[in-house]
Amino acid sequence: MIFRQYALGCLSQLSYLVGDETSGRAVVVDPHRDVTVYLADAAAHGLRIERVIETHCHADFVSGHLELAAAGAVICYGEGVRTDFAAEHLPDGRRLDLGQVQLEIRATPGHTPESISVVVYEHPGDRVPYGVLTGDALFIGDVGRPDLLSASGRTPADMAAQLYRSLWGKLLTLPDATRVFPAHGAGSACGKNLSSENSSTIGEQRRTNYALALPSEEVFVAAVTEGQPLTPPYFSFDARRNLQDRPLLDEHRPPAELSLAELHAEAERGAVVLDTREPGEFAAGHLRGSLNVGLGGRFAEWAGDVVRPDQRIVLVCEPGHELEATVRLGRIGFDQVVGSLGDPLRVLLRHPELVERSSRLTAAELATRRADVADLVVVDVRNPGELERGAIPGAVHLPLARLVERLGELDPTRPTVVHCASGYRSMIAASVLAAAGFADVSDLLGGYEAWAGLSPDPVP
Numbered sequence: 001m002i003f004r005q006y007a008l009g010c011l012s013q014l015s016y017l018v019g020d021e022t023s024g025r026a027v028v029v030d031p032h033r034d035v036t037v038y039l040a041d042a043a044a045h046g047l048r049i050e051r052v053i054e055t056h057c058h059a060d061f062v063s064g065h066l067e068l069a070a071a072g073a074v075i076c077y078g079e080g081v082r083t084d085f086a087a088e089h090l091p092d093g094r095r096l097d098l099g100q101v102q103l104e105i106r107a108t109p110g111h112t113p114e115s116i117s118v119v120v121y122e123h124p125g126d127r128v129p130y131g132v133l134t135g136d137a138l139f140i141g142d143v144g145r146p147d148l149l150s151a152s153g154r155t156p157a158d159m160a161a162q163l164y165r166s167l168w169g170k171l172l173t174l175p176d177a178t179r180v181f182p183a184h185g186a187g188s189a190c191g192k193n194l195s196s197e198n199s200s201t202i203g204e205q206r207r208t209n210y211a212l213a214l215p216s217e218e219v220f221v222a223a224v225t226e227g228q229p230l231t232p233p234y235f236s237f238d239a240r241r242n243l244q245d246r247p248l249l250d251e252h253r254p255p256a257e258l259s260l261a262e263l264h265a266e267a268e269r270g271a272v273v274l275d276t277r278e279p280g281e282f283a284a285g286h287l288r289g290s291l292n293v294g295l296g297g298r299f300a301e302w303a304g305d306v307v308r309p310d311q312r313i314v315l316v317c318e319p320g321h322e323l324e325a326t327v328r329l330g331r332i333g334f335d336q337v338v339g340s341l342g343d344p345l346r347v348l349l350r351h352p353e354l355v356e357r358s359s360r361l362t363a364a365e366l367a368t369r370r371a372d373v374a375d376l377v378v379v380d381v382r383n384p385g386e387l388e389r390g391a392i393p394g395a396v397h398l399p400l401a402r403l404v405e406r407l408g409e410l411d412p413t414r415p416t417v418v419h420c421a422s423g424y425r426s427m428i429a430a431s432v433l434a435a436a437g438f439a440d441v442s443d444l445l446g447g448y449e450a451w452a453g454l455s456p457d458p459v460p
Contacts, residue, residue: 001018001019001020001021001100001101001120001122001130002017002018002019002020002021002026002045002047003016003017003018003019003120003130003131004016004017004041005181005198005199006032006037006038007185007198008032008331009187010297010298010299010300010301010328011032011060011061011188011298011300011301011331011332012184012185012186012187012188012194013030013032013060013061013183013184013185013188014030014181014182014183014184014185014198015028015029015030015031015032015038015183016028016029016030016133016181017029017038017041017042017047017049018098018101018103018120019042019045019047019098019101020047020098020099020100020101021045021046021047022099022100023098023099023100024046024047024048024099025047025048025050025098025099026042026047026048026049026050026098027049027050027051027052027053027073027096027098027103028049028051028052028053028064028068028073029052029053029054029055029118029133030053030054030055030058030063030133030135030183031052031063031064031065031067031068032061032063032064032331033061033062033063033064033067033249033251033330033331034064034067034249034251034327034330034331035064035067035068035071035251036251036252038064038068039068039071048072049068049071049072049073050072050073050074050098051073051074051075051076051088051096052064052065052068052069052073052074052075052076053076053090053116053118054075054076054077054078054242055078055115055116055117055118055133055134055135055136055137055183056077056078056111056112056114056115056116056135056136057077057081057112057114057239057242057243058183058238058239058242059148059235059236059238059239059242060184060188060189060232060235060238060301060332061238061300061331061332062238062241062242062246062330062331062332062333063242064249065242066085066245066246066248067248067249069085069086070248074086074087074088075087075088076088076089076090077089077090077114077116078090078091078105078107078109078114078115078116079091079092079107079114080113080114081114081243082243083243083244084243084244084245085245090105090116091105091107092105092106092107092116093105093106100122100123100124101120101121101122101123102120102121102123102124103118103119103120103121104118104119104121104129105117105118105119106118106119106132106170106171107166107170108134108135108137108138108163108166108167108170108171109159109162109163109166110137110143110144110146110159110160110161110162110163110164110165110166110167111135111136111137111144111145111146111148111159111163112136112148112149112159113149113154113159113162115135115136115137115144115166116135117132117133117134117135117137117138117170117171118132118133119131119132119174119178120132120133127175128175128177128178129174129175129178130178130179131178131179131180131181131199132171132174132178132179132180132181132202133181133182133183134171134180134181134182134183135182135183136182136183136184136191137163137166137167137171138167138171138180138182138205138209139182139184139185139191139194139195140180140182140185140194140195140197140198140199140200140205140209141193141194141195141197141205141208141209141210142191142192142193142194142195142209142210142211143163143167143191143209143211143212143224144163144191145191145192145224145228146159146160146162146163146224146225147159147225147228147231148231148235148239156225157221157225160220160221160224160225161217161221163224164217164220164221165217167211167212171202172202172206172212174202175202176201176202176203176206177201177202177203178201178202179199179200179201180199180200180201180202180204180205181198181199182198185197185198187298189229189230189231189232189235189301191228192227192228192229192385193210210223211223211224227385229383229384229385230383230384230399230401230402231401232301232304232305232401233304233305233401233402233404233405234304234305234309234332234333234334237309237333238332238333241309241333246333246335247335249327249330249335251323251327251330252323253323254322254323254326254340255315255322255323255326255337255338255339255340256338256339256340257339257340257341257342258314258338258339258340258341258342259342260341260347260351260354262339263287263314263339263341266312266314266338266339267289267314269312270311270312271311271312271313271314271338272290272291272307272311272312272313272314273287273289273290273291273314273316273341274290274291274293274303274307274313274314274315274316274325275287275290275291275292275293275315275316275431276292276293276294276295276299276315276316276317276318276321276325277292277294277295277316277317277318278294278295278296279292279294279423279424279427279443282294282358282427282431283357283358283360283427284357285348285355285356285357286316286348286355286356286357286358286431287316287347287348287354287355288354288355288356289434289435290316290431290435291306291307291428291431291432291435292427292428292431293306293307293428294424294427295317295318295321295324295325295328296424297424297425299325299328300328300329300331300332300334301332302400302425302428303329303332303334304332304334305400305401305403305404305428306400306403306404306428306429306432307334309332309333309334309336310336311336312336312338313329313334313336313337313338314337314338314339314340314341315337315339315340315341316340316341316344317340317341317344319343319344322340325337325340326340356434358427358430358431358434358441358442358443359440359441359442359443360427360442360443360444360445361417361442361443361444361445362444362445362446362450363444363445363446363450363451363453363454364454366378366417366444366451367454369415369417373415375414375415376414376415376416376417377396377410377411377414377415377416377417378392378394378395378396378416378417378418378419379395379396379398379410379416379417379418379419379429379433380392380395380396380397380398380419380420380448381398381399381400381403381418381419381420381425381426381428381429382397382399382419382420382421382425382448383399383400383401384397384399386421386448389421389448389452390448390452391448392419392448392451395419396409396410398410400420400425400428400429403429403432404432407432407433407436410433410438412433412436412437412438412439413439414440415440415442416433416438416440416441416442417441417442417443417444418430418433418441418442418443418444419443419444419447419448419451420447420448421447421448421449422446422447422448422449423443423444423445423446423447423450424447426443426444426447427443429443430442430443
């Protein structure tokens with residue numbers, strides 16, 4: 001058996017290649033959209049990818065099922081999914097024969113109605129499976145969130161009850177030695193307590209996973225419907241996009257190079273200028289009105305917090321990173337990249353009249369400003385769960401994922417300082433405010449962690 005796990009850290013996403021050396025047949029499970037890595041690995045092992053299996057309709061990324069279908073694979077979902085493209089439905093109990101390697105489909109609804117898990121047997125007669133690909137039903141240290149379908153009329157409590165029955169009726173019936181391979185790891189918004197480990201066993205999860213230690217269905221439903229992270233605004237778009245026939249991602253062609261005049265023309269037509277340099281470089285000088293989401297972090301996820309999926313995008317990148325930015329945006333379905341500014345540093349140096357700098361404050365400088373400026377507004381863009389570490393007194397809490405839709409709650413005439421946990425997201429938020437016309441915006445270097453290092457708090 002050939003078994004490969006692929007970890008895409010910037011989206012905390014896990015996907016799999018399962019193949020049979022004796023027959024040369026293989027499947028890919030939950031692929032990300034840039035599929036060259038699966039095709040290359042399959043070719044290297046003499047495998048042909050016959051099926052691409054989706055454990056559920058993903059909301060946090062656009063899957064590569066259409067890209068793999070273009071290479072000859074059949075797209076497979078659990079029962080009840082309606083798609084704009086041809087797809088095979090895999091019912092509960094279906095067995096797929098790859099040769100010696102056998103796959104068993106188990107319906108595990110709860111995160112979504114059509115969720116399935118894929119039990120992998122290395123040999124037909126094995127009593128203990130090699131492992132189970134659990135999608136978003138069972139994570140390492142957590143279980144899938146049941147609240148993403150509230151808008152469709154399914155209550156989180158109803159979905160959580162389904163998930164409980166899937167876990168105890170379908171997954172926990174597997175032998176303790178069965179390896180567990182989920183679709184996401186730590187950092188994903190698809191759960192609230194995901195481990196940094198990417199695999200485990202049924203037995204280990206039975207012993208250590210908080211959700212599996214809950215004493216009853218009622219207690220389980222109450223626990224897993226509370227405290228889930230904010231749903232990023234692009235999730236609903238991606239969930240729809242994964243069921244649609246759409247253009248394929250070209251992961252090898254960089255965006256067109258644009259002149260400054262062409263960039264301005266696109267901006268006048270409503271395009272967002274997205275500067276992907278690191279926050280410090282952006283702060284030192286950038287085109288007025290541009291947004292900053294650095295490639296060094298969870299770039300696509302954070303871009304999806306502040307850019308609309310239908311918005312045309314012009315990139316400003318460090319030379320050589322234009323294709324990377326385009327592909328990473330494409331992973332969440334943001335395909336409207338119309339070009340990238342050519343030689344941006346030269347443009348910034350030659351046109352100082354178009355350049356602005358960003359104000360950045362140390363924690364001590366913020367303390368001084370809070371004492372001296374009566375109408376100063378501090379905006380905390382961390383997620384709700386992060387507030388458990390503490391908060392700056394009097395700060396307005398507007399999570400980054402809700403900032404654009406709630407800009408009207410802030411006064412653009414008042415001096416404003418934005419902070420996050422460590423200083424990365426705050427520059428994103430500060431650039432959003434500046435582009436929206438806020439006259440005096442700063443971000444806090446080092447974020448709340450730097451503020452918490454001041455002892456005692458200089459301003460109560």
